[in-house]
Amino acid sequence: MTKYIFSQLVLNWYHKNGRKDLPWQKNKTLYTVWISEIMLQQTTVKSVIPYFKKFISSFPNIKSLNNSQLDDILYLWSGLGYYNRAKNIYKSAQIIKNEYKGIFPDQFLDVIKLPGIGRSTAGAILSLSLNFNYPILDGNVKRILIRYYGIVGFLKDFRIEKKLWNIIELITPIHNTGKFNQGMMDIGSSICISKNPACKICPLNRKCIAYIEQKWEKYPLKTIKKNSPKKKSWFIIIKFKNNFWLEKNTDKDIWKNLFYFPKFNDKKTALIWLKEKKININKCENMISFSHKFSHFILHIYPIIIKLNKVPKFFKEKSTSIWYNLKNPQHIGLPQPVQKILEIFKKDIS
Structure with missing residues (x-):
């Protein structure tokens, strides 16, 4: 032809x-x-x-x-x-x-x-x-x-x-x-x-x-797919009324320039961080874990929720972090797993 x-x-x-x-x-x-x-x-x-x-x-x-x-x-x-x-x-x-x-x-x-x-x-x-x-x-x-x-x-x-x-x-x-x-x-x-x-x-x-x-x-020949490596992260979800504490990622890690919950590679480090911020870890609740697939690995996320009655001093200091208002959300970039977690709380907005 x-x-x-x-x-x-x-x-x-x-x-x-x-x-x-x-x-x-x-x-x-x-x-x-x-x-x-x-x-x-x-x-x-x-x-x-x-x-x-x-x-x-x-x-x-x-x-x-x-x-x-x-x-x-x-x-x-x-x-x-x-x-x-x-x-x-x-x-x-x-x-x-x-x-x-x-x-x-x-x-x-x-x-x-x-x-x-x-x-x-x-x-x-x-x-x-x-x-x-x-x-x-x-x-x-x-x-x-x-x-x-x-x-x-x-x-x-x-x-x-x-x-x-x-x-x-x-x-x-x-x-x-x-x-x-x-x-x-x-x-x-x-x-x-x-x-x-x-x-x-x-x-x-x-x-x-x-x-x-x-x-x-x-046509074309299929490449042999390698199993995607698996990683784990613990998200600390700090909630005060309708606000959630989010940190801006300024590193060269995944989600650069996006806002996400404080993120840790293991639960022990996450709990130590909470103690340093004078947050009572006995009030922590585990949410249902889930996986998020990237092009080159799979991230298994373990969310831990803490509901505050008052805001500790650390969370009042000015930084690149913000209190994200679920009722009147700021215009910032959010990774899909963060959006997924926030959607759960949208149902309970007062």
Whole structure:
């Protein structure tokens, strides 16, 4: 199949079946497409939609974002995960403000220099917003090409990646690049999915090697998954009326710049900390423990709740920590496990 036929089949399919009503596809600009593409990194469309709407409602344009604070962005990002993306948006906003007069750049070499933007993301931003002729190579597109051309190899093999870039550059049409790119992503996310793809309704099945061989599971080769290491943390939840004591993480640990409950690697250290703060540990109650999965490990969390009748001196001192008011919450970034715990107490707000 020639490159023209391949791209035309994708475009024809997109015209009839492609997604055209996603929030970032309406009145799209470089700015809105950029935000959506960063949010969509390692995250599903379904998960991104409510966060995107909330983000654009608070920051409707690049000008409003240029004047934002990192805490404002992290607040809107709370629960979406992979917080470095939010930090990259903040860093990019400052660069755009200082180096591009507050206007999102429309040149590839300028876009790709922004934090958190690689070759594929830069191509997606420019092609989907301005229809510029740049290919994309996200996970969905890689899977389609590997199956269609019968490429045997691992996704993370740099030689395979180089080969896929050569192919996608060849078959991406000069005209309607944005629609083609969106069509490829849509086919990859709805038809050519990782497991049990709907090959019979795929517009590319006639020449697809994986379909012809009836061996889709062979493409790409599966890497052997290693068991995720397990870690433990004890959260000390200090409650006074409708307020909860949260500390801002300023280290290079997980959840940097986010607020969380005082966190310890073992229960003994947590109890010693409480004694130092002159808090009666006999009033501690254990909450139900739970696990939170990161990309590279699993964290098992043991929450301990202490309800105070009065605030000890330590908790009145000024610091980067705050009393988080559940009734009138501050705009700060919260990790998902912290949100999960706070949701339990929201039911009892007086």
